[in-house]
Amino acid sequence: MSKRFVAIWFSFLQADWMIYHNPLLKEIPFVLASSDHGRMKITQVSALAKRKGIYVGMAVADARIILPCIEVLDDKPELANKLLKKISLWCIRYTPIISIDSFDGLLLDISGCAHLWGNEKNYLKDIISKLRSFGYHIRAAIADTIGAAWAISRYGKIQAIIKSGEQASAITNLPPEALRLSMYTLERLHKLGLYTIGSFMNMPRSVLRRRFGQQLLLRLDEALGHEEENFQSVIPIEAYYESLPSLEPIKTRPGIEIALQRLLEILCNRLQHEAKGLHSATFKGYRIDNEIERIDIVTNHPSNNVHHLFNLFEIKIGTIEPALGIELFTLEASRVEDIITLQQTFWAANSSLESKEIAELLDCLQSKFGNNILRRYLPDEHHLPERSVKPATSLTEKPSIPWPTNKLRPIRLLKEPKHIEVTAPIPDYPPMNFRYEGKLYKVKKADACERIEAEWWLSNELHRDYYVVEDEEGKRYWLFRSGHYNDQEKPAWFIHGFFA
Amino acid sequence: MDAAKNQILSQLKRDILPLQGFKKLRADNNINIGFRPIEKAFPNACFPIGCMHEFISNASSDIAATYGFIACLLSKLMQLGGACVSISTTDILFPPALKSFGVDPEKVIFINLKKEKDILYATEQALKCNKLTAVLVDIKNISFKESRRFQLAAEQSRVTGFIIRNQPYSVNTIACVSRWQITSIASELQDAMPGVGFPRWNVELLKVRNGIPGKWKIEWTADSFIEIKENIAILSKEVRKIG
Numbered sequence: 001m002s003k004r005f006v007a008i009w010f011s012f013l014q015a016d017w018m019i020y021h022n023p024l025l026k027e028i029p030f031v032l033a034s035s036d037h038g039r040m041k042i043t044q045v046s047a048l049a050k051r052k053g054i055y056v057g058m059a060v061a062d063a064r065i066i067l068p069c070i071e072v073l074d075d076k077p078e079l080a081n082k083l084l085k086k087i088s089l090w091c092i093r094y095t096p097i098i099s100i101d102s103f104d105g106l107l108l109d110i111s112g113c114a115h116l117w118g119n120e121k122n123y124l125k126d127i128i129s130k131l132r133s134f135g136y137h138i139r140a141a142i143a144d145t146i147g148a149a150w151a152i153s154r155y156g157k158i159q160a161i162i163k164s165g166e167q168a169s170a171i172t173n174l175p176p177e178a179l180r181l182s183m184y185t186l187e188r189l190h191k192l193g194l195y196t197i198g199s200f201m202n203m204p205r206s207v208l209r210r211r212f213g214q215q216l217l218l219r220l221d222e223a224l225g226h227e228e229e230n231f232q233s234v235i236p237i238e239a240y241y242e243s244l245p246s247l248e249p250i251k252t253r254p255g256i257e258i259a260l261q262r263l264l265e266i267l268c269n270r271l272q273h274e275a276k277g278l279h280s281a282t283f284k285g286y287r288i289d290n291e292i293e294r295i296d297i298v299t300n301h302p303s304n305n306v307h308h309l310f311n312l313f314e315i316k317i318g319t320i321e322p323a324l325g326i327e328l329f330t331l332e333a334s335r336v337e338d339i340i341t342l343q344q345t346f347w348a349a350n351s352s353l354e355s356k357e358i359a360e361l362l363d364c365l366q367s368k369f370g371n372n373i374l375r376r377y378l379p380d381e382h383h384l385p386e387r388s389v390k391p392a393t394s395l396t397e398k399p400s401i402p403w404p405t406n407k408l409r410p411i412r413l414l415k416e417p418k419h420i421e422v423t424a425p426i427p428d429y430p431p432m433n434f435r436y437e438g439k440l441y442k443v444k445k446a447d448a449c450e451r452i453e454a455e456w457w458l459s460n461e462l463h464r465d466y467y468v469v470e471d472e473e474g475k476r477y478w479l480f481r482s483g484h485y486n487d488q489e490k491p492a493w494f495i496h497g498f499f500a
Numbered sequence: 501m502d503a504a505k506n507q508i509l510s511q512l513k514r515d516i517l518p519l520q521g522f523k524k525l526r527a528d529n530n531i532n533i534g535f536r537p538i539e540k541a542f543p544n545a546c547f548p549i550g551c552m553h554e555f556i557s558n559a560s561s562d563i564a565a566t567y568g569f570i571a572c573l574l575s576k577l578m579q580l581g582g583a584c585v586s587i588s589t590t591d592i593l594f595p596p597a598l599k600s601f602g603v604d605p606e607k608v609i610f611i612n613l614k615k616e617k618d619i620l621y622a623t624e625q626a627l628k629c630n631k632l633t634a635v636l637v638d639i640k641n642i643s644f645k646e647s648r649r650f651q652l653a654a655e656q657s658r659v660t661g662f663i664i665r666n667q668p669y670s671v672n673t674i675a676c677v678s679r680w681q682i683t684s685i686a687s688e689l690q691d692a693m694p695g696v697g698f699p700r701w702n703v704e705l706l707k708v709r710n711g712i713p714g715k716w717k718i719e720w721t722a723d724s725f726i727e728i729k730e731n732i733a734i735l736s737k738e739v740r741k742i743g
Contacts (some may be wrong), residue, residue: 040622353583359630365611365622374529375610377595389595393607399606403599411571412564444686447695474686475561476696488619497563497594500568500684500699
């Protein structure tokens with residue numbers, strides 16, 4: 001099937017937007033200007049100002065002479081791009097593939113979309129009338145190629161819809177500017193008296209290349225459809241994407257749930273056939289007042305289980321605000337992975353972390369309470385106890401080094417070592433007693449110290465001498481002395497953990 | 501006549517057990533905790549799985565001992581692999597220490613939640629997941645109703661649950677098959693050597709459904725429980741030595 005494109009040209013994009021937001025400006029000719037080489041240069045004119053003879057590129061001082069009552073506003077450089085981006089997202093209702101064309105137009109790939117509006121005429125009429133109702137001065141055209149649609153939208157005078165394969169005859173009478181050429185080439189063409197595309201379209205290619213360079217030929221080929229043109233969509237097309245338009249705006253929770261269920265069934269069916277599962281997915285609802293409501297989910301294991309994924313989304317459905325109604329639902333899987341099918345045991349008495357049920361349980365808890373509630377630890381290559389473990393990145397990650405077993409570690413470790421007061425007989429001996437949280441503990445037994453050096457490449461703490469001690473009641477503690485004894489000051493003692 | 505009566509009574513006792521949460525175990529699923537006196541305290545003389553156990557600790561210093569004892573039980577439960585979930589408000593367990601009790605620390609998933617209500621929800625969901633081996637939950641206060649939901653979920657899924665109640669406001673009755681209290685006692689090294697020995701606990705089985713409560717002094721050495729003979733403890737009251 002041949003492709004069809006719509007090119008939309010906003011002739012007064014920023015100016016129209018300003019009028020829309022400040023209707024007072026409608027009656028006044030105004031321009032947008034920005035500083036250029038020390039003078040104010042006009043970057044955008046309003047429709048009214050243009051009629052009075054003001055044009056883009058003129059110095060503000062000159063414009064003031066022609067039209068003393070002219071209003072000059074500051075131009076925000078990012079405004080045009082921002083507006084186009086927003087309009088392109090709005091245009092998703094016409095086609096999913098939209099591209100921003102420089103700073104004053106949009107390109108829509110409408111292949112296979114127009115018939116939903118009956119025919120191309122209705123389709124184009126709908127686009128134009130909707131955008132005009134926002135106050136934009138626009139021109140739009142449909143053609144087989146981006147180049148031809150662009151040319152017709154800017155320079156065409158006869159008809160906006162070019163039938164398939166007729167782009168050559170449609171652009172014959174247009175000026176060479178319609179081909180998106182550089183200033184230099186245009187000047188040369190004009191100098192040689194080539195005022196229409198038709199006047200050089202059929203010249204031998206070698207002649208054209210020699211005189212005007214490769215660009216002219218490329219643009220001509222693109223307009224005529226001999227060359228494919230690159231098209232970069234604003235919304236990247238997700239490989240795993242499903243959409244569901246609704247006949248009437250959906251406002252109720254059951255309605256949203258039905259839409260979600262149906263989209264999940266389609267997507268999961270596809271994933272199951274490809275033996276894949278999704279890791280993260282986004283469910284979006286396009287509201288009729290142009291807002292987009294979205295909910296995201298993340299799973300621990302790739303999953304293609306409709307029931308499970310539905311449960312994850314269901315927790316968050318409450319955050320969707322349908323307002324006047326949602327007219328389009330989409331579901332996309334942003335991260336998809338292969339599912340490794342585990343061999344099932346008949347009597348699954350014991351299981352491992354790879355099991356699907358555990359992953360689903362954790363997904364449910366995470367989507368309810370947030371992603372940071374979950375911790376699983378793996379050994380890390382550090383001696384300091386607080387650095388000796390690291391959080392695992394995934395449920396299936398295996399320890400890269402074996403867990404150290406040669407040194408005794410307390411089952412309960414304080415997050416921060418707590419300061420204690422001690423009575424220690426002589427340096428390098430364990431304390432005789434210590435005071436922790438106002439209570440005095442008498443040490444009955446103690447082990448020899450374990451010295452752990454602070455890692456100088458990470459922090460400049462003092463080394464720690466750890467002692468395992470037992471008090472009168474038989475409770476066991478992990479104490480440490482920070483640094484050496486010296487003449488000036490006594491080293492500080494801390495409690496860091498409790499043994500079983 | 502008497503023989504017939506006894507037979508009826510024992511049959512009735514057998515029928516009551518499943519109703520009380522002691523489901524008959526599958527033959528291949530028999531967990532041996534390696535300490536007969538404790539196992540004998542339970543009906544059928546085996547440590548019950550697929551039910552809730554309650555651990556009370558009245559002092560915050562006993563919480564480490566409680567977790568130590570539970571870790572020992574876990575190592576027996578997780579002998580054949582499996583995963584375990586620990587739900588609490590703060591990080592209590594230090595994973596590397598679990599290794600010395602025979603539990604693979606990477607198989608323990610820690611879930612930290614702020615509210616007790618959330619902990620209850622998460623625990624019940626975890627207990628319903630039959631692929632877990634055990635669920636540890638650290639919660640101060642729990643009502644009978646909430647605990648019964650746990651017990652029912654555990655019976656259904658055959659997951660063993662451990663409720664650790666650190667200094668509860670009131671020690672109310674909850675629906676568990678047993679209530680334990682673990683306190684540390686002084687360790688001893690062989691031949692009165694100086695230094696700290698293997699962990700020793702005073703294990704009190706305060707309540708057990710249809711079993712015999714008891715009290716034991718045990719030591720955890722490397723990978724098994726050993727009962728401490730009282731007389732040894734008295735003998736070795738030695739002078740404190742350090743170094």
